[in-house]
Each structure stands twice: as C-alpha cells, then as structure tokens.
Amino acid sequence: MNALLVLSIAGIAALFSGFSNNKKLTFAIVLLALAAVFTVNALDWNTSVRHFNDMLFVDNYAVAFTGVMTLTTFFIFALFVDYKESVEVPNAEIFTLLFFSLAGGVMLVSYSNLLMLFLGIEILSIPLYILAGSKRHTLTSNEAAVKYFLLGAFASAFLLFGIVLIYGVTASFHIDTIAAYIKNTNGQTPALLVAGMFMLIAGLGFKISAAPFHFWTPDVYQGSPTIATTFMSTVVKTAGVGAFFRLFAYAFPAITAEWIPTLAVLAALTMTVGNVTAVFQSSVKRMLAYSGIAHAGYLLIALVSLSSNPASSVLYYLIAYSVSTVCAFAVLMVVQHVSGSEEVDGFKGLSKRSPFLAFITTVAFISLAGIPPTAGFFAKFYLFSGAVKAGHLWLTIIAVLNSCIAIYYYFRVITAVYSSGSDSAPVELGTVQKAVMIVTAVLAVALGLFPEMIISLL
C-alpha cells in the first residue's frame, strides 16, 4: 500500500523534475524513488494488512511480487541512462508513465476486489499504449501503439464483462465473497458465473499474451521502443501473472474442474505457438516477443497446477525470467545501436567486438533457455515438478518438448554471437549499462545456484 503511495508521488516528482532540464537530476530522482519504493514495500513484509475496506490485501505474496517488479523497473530505469534509441517523448514523461504503470502492476498483485483488478490493468496498460507509440514519427511504433491499444481495449471489455457476470451472480466484487459464494453452491455453479470466469481468462490472457490472445504481442514488442518492450515483457508479465494467480487462487479454487482443462489447453497452445513461431524469426526483438509468449505458457502451467505449485515457484520463475530478459534486452539495445538492426545477424561477431557483451549475452540466453546452472533452469524445474506432482504429465511433456525448441532459437543468437561478423569495431558500453548487465547476469547465475533464497521467501 505504501509502495503505491510512494510510486504515485514518485511519478509526479518525475514529471516535475522534467522542468529542470537536468537529465542527471531526473535519473537521480527516479532511481532514488524506486529504491524508496522497494524499501517501503519491504517494510510491509509479514504484515498482511487489508487496506481501504479490503480493496487491497497486502500479504507477503503481494509484497514479493511488488518487489520483483520494482527491482526489474529499477534495472530498466538504469538502462535508460545510457539509452541510445531516439524516443520522441521527454524522459521525465517516460518515467512518470512507467511509474504509473508500475503502480498499476502493484495493484494487480495485491488486489482483493475485482474493481481494483480492472483499474490495475487499465493503469498498467494505458501508459504502455503511450510508450508503445512514443517513437512518434516511426511507422512501426505507431502501428504498435494502435494495435496494442485497440486489442488492449478490446480485451479489457471482455474482462469487464466477465467481472459483471460474476457480480451478477454473486452480488459482490470481492474475491473472498466470490469464493465463498462458489463454495456454497456445492458444485452447482451457475453457468453465468462460469461464463464470466472464462471471459476473465480471456481478458487476463491477453495481458500476459497467452495464445490465442497473443496476436498483438510480436508486433507491439517489435514496434515499441526497446525500453518499453523490456518493461512490457517483464513487469507487465509479472503483474499479469500475479493477477492471474491471485484471481484463481483466491476466487475460484472451489471450481478447479471448470477452469483447469481450459487453462491447460491454453498453456499448451501458448507454449507451442510461442516457441514454434519464435524459431522462424529473424529479428531478435520479435523472437524475444514470441519467447515471452512461450514463457507465459509455462507460467500458465503453474496456474494449472495450482494445488502443488506454490506461489513461490511462480515468483521464482518470474524473477528468473525478468532478470534474464532485462539482461537480454540490455544487450539487444547495445547491438541495435551499434549494428543498426535487431536481426540475429546483427549479433554476429560480437565475441570479437566485445567479449564482455558476448559473455553477458550467453548468460542471458542460457538462462532464458533454462539450462543449468542459471536461474532459468530452476524456474522451469520448479514449475515442471509442480505440474508433474499435480498430475499434468502430458502438459509437462509438451512443455519439455517446447523447451527444446526454445533452446534452438535461443542458441541461434548465442551461436551468432560467436560466429564471425563483418564489423569488428569494438563496442563502447556505458558504465551504468555495464553495471546493469553485470548485476542481472550475476543474479541469473546466483539465483540458479542458490534458488532457495527465493523459494523460501513465500
């Protein structure tokens, strides 16, 4: 709750810092603010308070997810210091929008009322619609914004109708009340409520870009400025999955039979579509978009095996995914700048041009691919073992097959890094940029070696 407050203030402070025209000041303010958010949020640990007539329930789950998102945002902000891509929106505004978006994310992981879910999604999305289009004179960016916006609004409408139907049956927006109502029906769940639930799935599925609601993802990710793409693929996904998890863990645990098969199919579809399509991409950015879809699929497995997959494994997965993705995007930003393209070929010869960057790329993509000793491996490990435990063996097998496909395209990048390229000028890196890369890479490995740190949290 306090995190939300600090975030809002931080957003406005960032906006005002734009008046000073001093970029360093702005960066200092936003980074300090994020640190403050992180601290304030951490202070809520183990308090479990229900705020504002039970609109927000800040339990450890919420605190942990908020922490992950804040941390990721911190990295992204830090990356912005040495950001080279031209964005036609002033920095201060971008930070403000990202702060607000993050605030939406915080709501999404701590809501206990469907209204907060809805508002959270909107607060999360609307700044991103703007950021997607922030390269105003670039057609691809325009296109990304339009697509994201239209489909986002479309999905919100579905989500909303779902909420309405659930309200119609249960007369409440509160997830505990809804859960209680469902429990009281003793298996005779009204069809209306189930319909509502499915529409919620559709709406939320859009946010985490689960197939078949994923069509926007590659276009939007590719068209948006890379910094926004990074945010979308990490924080937004974390928030979306957090919301998804919270909803189904708190509101619909009594009717698992209704939604588990659907979500399972969705998960399988999402993984397969994401991975298979990613294989054919020549643009790394687009490939990462599809990989993001695929990761959403894996995360849905966690949801399907809710009974045996505790929140901690989802949390761990999201941390691993976020850290690795930020790392990968950090490299991509540099490569984009030095080679002028985001194609796989742009990565060629990187090992000659900057062994450091090559190493970071390797770590990031190995972690994304889920190969030990990185965090990505344990993330998958926890998820899969949970799924097997819950008896979704076939789903796990599909996931495993998909992981192999994933390795194919992730390693294509690594391979490119180590193959010879045409350009051989050394690559200059900013200090902050370098620091972020190092920290994220170290985190990706350290979390892989000591997963217990996170797992024991929740």
Place this chain on the structure above:
Amino acid sequence: MIQFLFYFLSFVAVAAGLMVVTAKNPVHSVLYLIIAFFAIAGHYILLNAQFLAIVHIIVYAGAIMVLFLSVIMLLNLNNDNEPAKSNVLKLAAAVAAGLLLVTFTGALKGTESIIAAQPFDDQIGYVKALGKVLFNDFLLPFEVSALLLLSAIIGAVVLVKHDLK
C-alpha cells in the same frame, strides 16, 4: 407502459448499435452510437439510476463522443473509402460474434433461480447513497483513478503535441 418503454429503448439501442457497426460513414456511426447511448441512459432511468443516467450522458454523449466526432472531422474522414472486407472475413466475424451471443444465451439458463430479486431499495440510485458507497467502500479506486487520468493526459499531450522539448 414501463414495459413498453423498456422494449422500445431496447429496440432503439440494438438497432442503433447495429447501425454503428454497419454504417459506412464514420460520422453516421458516431451519431448512431449517440442514439444508442441515449437509449441506454433511458434504461438507467428505468432502473432508477438517475444519477448514473445523467453522468452517462455527460461523459459519453457530452465528452467522449464529441471527441470522436471532432477527431473524425479533424482528420476529415467523412468519405467512406473503407474498402470492404472479403465476404469470407465478414462471415467469419459474424459467426464469431454470433457464437459469443449463443454462448451468453446458453449461460442464461436458470438465471432467475440464482438471482432472486432482492427487496427493492429505490434509494440506491440517489446521489447520497452512491456517494456514501463511493467514498467509503470504493475510496481507494476513486483515488487511484487519478493515476489513470493523469497518465491519459500525459499521453494525449506527448503523442500529439507538435513540438516537444
């Protein structure tokens, strides 16, 4: 009388909605949508939600649709040069929407028994009652919606303003 009103308004709303979707000229779509909004406002009044009705008019008819209209005028999109989609796509769209509707209709079964009408409280649509709920139970959402609006404002400015910086 009231029942007749209900069906009349429903008819107007649906017909106008259909016209929104099918009208060639975007301006006509806007106008039909306004008609639909007025029909919906009528429904609100039938539901004793006068405050809602009036706010609906202010926000939707008074602000949102005006924005639509002015953007359409600004961009001069009145010429209906939208090339028709192929019939297959049209059919697919219609089928998809139809299926959705069928699903809803199916889900309707037995609703009456689930939602027994409560003893009717005719005060809930009043400003006083709504205000109490809004500022007690829903205070937080009310406050956080400020973030939403602020980001929308920032967005509108940064995206369209001619000379940034």
Place this chain on the structure above:
Amino acid sequence: MFTPELIFKIVLIVAVFAITLLIAMYSTYGERKIAAFMQDRLGPNRAGIFGILQPLADGVKMFMKEELIPNMSNKVLFILGPCLAMTTALMTSAIIPWGSEITLFGNTFNLQITDLNIGVLYVFAVTSIGVYGIMIGGWASNNKYSLLGALRASSQMISYEIAMGLAIIALIMSTGTLSMREIAAAQAGFHWNIFVQPLGFLIFIICAFAETNRAPFDLPECETELIGGYHTEYSSMKLGFYLFAEYINMFVASAVISTLYFGGYNFPFMNDMGLSSNAIAILGVVFLFAKIFFFIFFFMWIRWTIPRFRYDQLMRLGWKVLIPLAIFNILLTGAIIFATN
C-alpha cells in the same frame, strides 16, 4: 388523469417556452440596442416606436428568405443541426425554479417544471450535448469554414466544461445538494452563494460565456476569420434557429447563474416585509427576471467591451488558468468547510 398539478405543469411549460422565446427574440433587439448605445448610436428605431417591432421584422425576413441547402452537404444532418441546437437550448429551462411555491385555488404549486434531485448535473448534461447542434451543422455544410467553426466550438466547449464542472463542484460542496430548487431555497433572503463562492462565480461566468459561444469567446463563428463559422452555409430560418439558440442559451445561462449564485427568486428582506406567500412568489419571479435581465445585459456589455480572444489564448485561459483556479477553489472550499465544521 388531469390533476390540477398536471394542468399547472402544462401551463407552466407553455409559459416558460413562450417567455423563453420571447426573451430570446427581444434579446436580439436588446443586443443591437445596447451595442448601439455603447457606441453612442441609437440602434434600430424604425420598426415601431424605438424600433420595438424590429425582432418581428427580422423574423419575417428570416422566414421569407430563400431556403438554401448546399449541394454537396449531407441533407439530413444539415437540417438536423439547427434543430438540435434549438432543442438543447430549450431543454435546460425545465429545471430552473422560476419562483417559490404559489397557491392557486387551494392547491400549492412549484414554479418549476420539474425538480430533479440532480438538477445541476442536468444543466451540465444538456450543456454538454449542446455542442452537437453546432458540430453536426458545421460538418454537414461541407465547407471548410463551417468545419473549422464546428471544431473550434467542440474543443472550446469541452475545455470549458471542465472548469465549469469544477466550479460547480465547489458550489455543491458548500450547498450540499444537487437540486436546483434546494440550492435556490437555501439562499433565502440575502444569503446568496456569490458571497460564499466569489471565485467559483467568476470561473462559472467565464465558462458560461465560452459555453454559449459569446464574445469574447465567439471563435466558432468569428466573422473576421471564419465568415460566420459553423453557420456560414445556413440561411433563412435554419440560420434563424442557430441565432435564436444562441440567445436562448444566453437567457438560460443567465437564469442558471442567477439561480446558482444570486439567490434565484430570493430577494433581500423577503420574509421581513409581512407579505403573503403568493405575493412573495410573484415578487420572486419578478426579481428573478430582473436578475436574468441584468445578466443578459451583462453578457452584452462584455461582448461590446472586450475584444475576441485568439484561439491559443482561449485554450490557455481554459486549461492553464481556469482549471487550476477551479481546483484551488475546491480545495479552498474544502478547507473552509473542514475548518468550520
């Protein structure tokens, strides 16, 4: 079926309509006369004594003029535009309390067509849809000047609605009701809201000028730039409707301002003079109209004093001055309410 209540209401509606139209008509006359006087002229004085029949002559002229509908225009919308403008202009008068209760033949009636519990919002809603008449007409003309006028009108009205709404919110905070009748009744005697909400009043009246497209905010129709703006292509009675709507709007805006800030039908010492309630009611109506006339005069006074704004100035005033001011006003009001409670 025909209760005295209903009959009274019907009579009232007819009367209000008639009076509104009459006043609108004579506002045109008043406008010209006042303009002339301020410019040391005499104004119209040929038709009837002091030119008192001039509005009739104008009306007849309007009717007699040729109906022109531009070839490339959208016919239906072209006609719909002025109709909408007229309709929305007339709608607001429904909730204005023209006077306090009056007792006739043993029945007590309210001198108000209908008392909505959200009357202020009703005013607001009707104002906000008033722009459609202009926009549709301007667009349907298929003329760039008309279109520009319509666009200006829409953005101007939307922009100023915000400040207006915020000003009203401060008022509502201090009155505690949304009903026009209750707001009026609460200002009995000399407890007018203008003394409570001077800043709010200032904002409100500026916004009222903008909402009625009156000078100095008459950019949608400014002749020097847009040769008449949204009604460039209009002629005959359709043009008449537009012009008429503007004057009706002015009248209604004056009535709303009087009711909200200047005590409506209340006048000082009304209860201390030992008058019967009917007498008070009738005197109240008279006073209300006096206030309304003053404000109509005020509208014209301003028009012939202050030059027209430039468009960017208009927007800057609306967004950068009035809205912050209105928000400040709300905060101030809140603080005062908090302090006094």
Place this chain on the structure above:
Amino acid sequence: MENISAQITQVAPLEHYILLSAVLFSLGVLGVLLRRNVIVMFMSIELMLNACNLLLAAFSAFHSSAAGQVFVFFIMIVAAAEVAVGLAIIVMLYRNIHSIDINELSKLKW
C-alpha cells in the same frame, strides 16, 4: 424526480437485461471484427463497455446494491482515459500515414 418504478421486476425480468447487454456486447465484438476503420473499431469497443455498464446497473438494481452502479463510474473513467489516449494515437497515426485503415498497418509481419 419521482422514481419510475417502485418494483424493479415490473420493468422487465433480469434475463432480458442480460440478453440485451449480451446483444449489445456481441454487436461491439462484431464491429471490432468486421470493420477496418480504427475509429469505428474503437467505437465498437465503447459499445461493448456500455453493454457492461448497462448490465452492471441492472444487476445493481436487482441485487439492491449500489456497488454495481459505483463500478459503472469507474468504467466511465476508464473509457474517458482510453478515449483520450486512443484518439491521440489515432491522430498521431493519421499524421504519418494519412489513413486509419487497420490494413495499412502491415509493416510488422513475419
């Protein structure tokens, strides 16, 4: 104003409200799928949101709980914010390509 209906059920049964909303919602969906003009698609989405609003108000009346109506206000807020951003995006797009046909947006394809 006097209340229109003293007993909500005398207006229409709840099913009819749900059906009406469902029809409007489906019309909105149809519009989004059918049209290529971004603005009309956007309007269709508004129609969908309004279907939700109507249904919320109806449920609120049938449940005699004000929460539903309050929710509608938030939907309106969201709709307003979306319109501001959406139209800004559309205007920005139009400035670049002088069209708002969704099919013109095909630069990003694999």
Place this chain on the structure above:
Amino acid sequence: MITIALLGLPALAALFLLISRSAMAKQIALVATIAELVIAVVAAVQFAQNSSVQFLAEYGWIPSLGIDFKVGMDGISLLLVLLTAFLMPFIVYVSFKKKYDNQAAFYALLLLAQTGLIGVFTSLNGFLFYFFWEVVLIPVYFLAILWGGERRVAVTFKFFIYTVLGSFFMLLGFIYLYLQTPGGSFDITALQSLQLSRETQGWIFWAFFIAFAIKMPIFPFHTWQPDTYAESPVSVTMLLSALMVKMAVYGAFRWLLPVTPLAVEDWGNVVIILSVTGIIYASCIAIVQKNLRRLVAYASIAHVGLMAAGTFAFNSQGLQGAMFQMLSHGIGAVALFYVIELIYEKTGTMEIASLGGIMSKAPRLATIFLIFILSTVAMPLTNGFWGEFLLLLGVYKYSAVLGTISTLTIVLGAVYMLRMYQASVLGKASAATQNFEDITFQETLILSVLVVVIFWMGVQPGIFIDVAKPAIETMLSTATQTVLN
C-alpha cells in the same frame, strides 16, 4: 573431501584461466590435469575394495526440494573418475600445437568440462547428477562452436538440441521419481529404494533411456554424432567419444538399472535389439567411410552399441564387461583420435584415399597405430579383448541369437579397422604422405603411455574389474531381489 578436491581443482583452474587470461594457459591446464590425475590416483590407492560409497561429501543445497550437494565414489565411479583424470592430460596436450584464438578460454572450457564430468561420475543426488550432466554440455558446446571446423555452427547446434532434448526427458523422469519419494528427495538412496509399479517404471525407463541413448549414441539416436566428431576440434572429439559417451552408460548404471529393474526386464530386449541393430548398421557404414575421423566415429557407435547391449542385458558379465569396455574404449578412442590427429598434422588430410605408405616413412607411428587398432578390434592381450569378451558373454547369456549376432561386431570391426589401416598406412606413399616424417620422441613417449596401459589392462584385467565388481554385484542382487518380488 577428496571428491571435493577432484571437483574443485579443475573448476578453480578454469576460473583462474578465465580471469587471468594467462599466455601460459596450456601449460597451466596441463599441470592442472596432471595434478587431478595425481589426486585421482591417491583416491584409488585409498579406495577400499567394497561396494560402499566412499569419500562421501554432503552439503545442503536446496533443502526444500530434497536436493543436496552429495558426492562420493564407489567402484564404478572411481574407475570412471580415474579414466577421466587419466585421459584429460592427453586431451589437453593434443591441442598444444594448435594456434587457437583466446586459448585461455579454450583450456578453461576444457577444464570446466572435466569438472562436469567428475561431477556426473561422483554425484549421488539425482538432481545434482542432472545438473552436472548439463554443465558438461555448455563448455563442450562452446568449444565446438568456437573452435570447430567449417560446418561447426550447424553441426554443434544439432548436437546440442539433441542432447538437451534428451536430458529434458531425463529431468522429467527425475521429477517424477522425486515426487514418488516420501517427503520428496532426489537422494540416490531414496530413489533407488522406490517401489514403483511396472508401468510407471516403463515410463521412467523411457524418459531416462532417451537421454542416455542420445548421449551414447544408440541407433537411431546417433545422427548427430559423426558430424560432430568430424567438425569439432580434436580435443573435443576426444572428450566426446572417450568421456561423454561414458556419462550415458554410467547414467544407466547408476540411475536407470537400480531404479527401474522391472522396466529393464520388460524393455531390455527392445534396447538390446536396437543396440545390436546399431552395431551392424554402424559397422557397415564404417566400412564404406572414406574419412578417418568419421570411420572412427562410426566405429565408436558400434562399440557403444555393444556396451549398451551388455548393460541392458543386465547380468554380471554384461555389466562388468560394459564397465571394463568403458575404460578400454575411452583409452582406445583417445589413442585413435590422437594418431589420426598426428597424421592430419603431417599431411593435412584425413581422407583414407589420399593416404598410404606411412609404414615406410614412419615405422614408429605405424606400429603404435597398429597396436591401437588391435586393441580396438579386441585382440587378446589388449584391453579391448576383455571388455568385448565379457560383453558378448553377457549378451549371449541374455539371448543366444542376439549374442551370436553381436559377435559380428568383432568380425566387422576387424574388417573396417584393418581395411583402414591397410589403405592408409600400408601400401605406396601418396602425394600427401610423400614427405611424411615420423613422430618425435616426445610424441612416442606420450603414445607409449597409452600403449602401456593398453597392454597392462589386457594382461591384468582383474585389477580393474575387481574395483567395480562389488558395486556391480550389489546393484545386481538388489535389482534381482526387486524383480523376484
């Protein structure tokens, strides 16, 4: 503690190389590997000849999942650790003459791979096993892709995808097993004491088997192998053929047979048939190979096929044979690839057709080459003989028909090996071998070490067999107990 030292030494050395980027990288690497060998020998000396797990080291890692860092060695492990430690100096030394870019990284990766291998051979926790299994892969991947031949990218890619695909299935199997254990543990004892139904065992068996089959490789999972062998740098080829293949066989020993004896009973015949088919198939292809390396690669498939057949025959002779053959095949593979590398260095080609007449130019090399080849074709007195003999015995015991067919491996092996020898070493000198110089004294010395070991093992196989025997017997008896129950 000694296990930790075995694990830590190459890892630390690798780390040192990576950080210091020393110009003396190859020397440091060689010293490290030799030091490792010394430690391994010390371990072997201290080893008590029984079936128990010795040199145990156990630390908590992820307690919530029952994952511990638990390493230790029994006889089987010890032998393979010894093998690894023994072969690594050769693998490092063979690249000494190569001028690699960024050689510090090259040797560091080699040492990392060694760490992984030792880890695989010593880990006593299922998860740890899997962990090291994947850890081996990464340095190998980079070694191959950075320093490989022209087609390295595509080939290494294929290899990588194949093996990772397999290992994921293994992971799945482990997870399943883990979930079956009471309280949840990956510990070897917990896994081995599981009482699973026949059907479940079948699924687990296949999950593991695919991983192992790809790694070994068994027909039809072998398609990655010849290309990879041909395109990788010679060190990597040695590493792959001599050591990584053993990971799979070892995995079967340690994790498959004891856990799923019922499935082995059910599916063993399928596996053996596959293996035998593979033997014939690979041998036939080897006969028509024109490239030395590819020929050895196919030969390797054939030999590994026999090892697999022996393993899954699941009897004392088969297992011990497989155990012994692992050692001799490892040494043999390193020896052969070393010689081929030497020839390649001097002639610049590996095409059999363009070679010939080496005998006359370089009698020392030709002699040593012959000894290696004889060892490969299981000539008595060489180490190859005992391995193949025991294996064939085991397979024969399992099924007379299959046993008879697998005998072909020796026959066909003799055919292609001797044909190769004849074509490349004997006969007239060709253009490529015109100026062939014999190997130096130093090289002779190094190769002689291998020759000595080959003969030592051929003469005194008992020493080696006895080390692993108790462990194998215990395993077998436990498994038989389970089957009978």
Place this chain on the structure above:
Amino acid sequence: MQSLTNRKKVVSNKEMTWVEKLYLPAILGGMRITLKHIFSKKTTISYPEQKREFSQVYRGMHVLKRDEKGAERCTACGLCAVACPAEAITMVAAERKKGEEHLYREEKYAATYEINMLRCIFCGDCEEACPKESIFLTDRIVPADLKRGEFVYGKDKLVEPVDKPIDISKRQTPEVLEFKKNKKLTHNR
C-alpha cells in the same frame, strides 16, 4: 527626435505586474467606459429628418450656370477639362446657329458636356479654370444611383434649369473670392 504633436508614446515591453496579468482591472476599466457611453449623448443624426449643416466651402455637385438672360455661359473652351486632375470632364463643341442666341451666350457652345461623377474628386479646379464663370461647385450632394452609367452626368443634369436658378452665392464668400483671385494671378503668370 522630438515629436511635433507631443503625443508620441514609447511602447514598453516591460513585464506586466501580477495584477495586470489578471486583466480584471483592465476589463473592469473597459466595462466602465462602455457603460459610461450608454448614458452619453448619442451622436446619431436621423438623416432624412435631421440634416447636418454643410461648411461654407463645401464642394458638391457641379452646375453650369446661365447668364442673366438665361443663355448658357459655357463656350466649350475646354480649359476645365484640361484643368481636371481626374480627367472627369469631356465635351463636344458646336457652333451657334442662327436663332440660338437666346440659348448660348457666345458663338461656340458645348453640344455635350459630361462629368463622370465617379471620377470627379470635387477639387474645384474646373471652377477656377473657367474663364467664363460658367461652372461652379455647389453644396448639393450627388445622389446615389444603381448603375455606373448613370453617374456620367450630361448637360441635362448639369445645366441649371432656366426657371430655377441654383444659388451659388453661399459658397462664394469673400474669402473664397479673394483666394480665387490670387490664384488666378499665379495661374496667369
């Protein structure tokens, strides 16, 4: 430079004070002014009913005078046309026939004499140039008309009616005459 009228003001670019920025005092000032004008005396003259006094030297529509006997004074000498800076005057001369002596004072007369009133700038040079004291400018207003052609005034409109001589004495004040005299002198020199 010192301004001659002493009304010169230097435009200032100084920042407005806060009160000035409010504009309200300025607006109220403006409103005070307009309000004051409502009650001030109106300057309108209701024209047909009321008429304004012309100045003595007003130069209006021309007239071609006749002599005491009623004969036209103009001899079509053309000096007026020459003098006209706007070239508004044209004429055609003709010889007097027998029996026309009562019509034209001398042997030559203007058969047509036209002034284009749209061109005429009412400078009065024709009047000064005329040696026969025939053409004069009067205080009459040139009436409005609908067509341009109607503004070319011929003799029918210019020559004064016999029975209704047009009084030009009001303009011919001593000062004017004196001025004319002097001017003529300069002209002749």
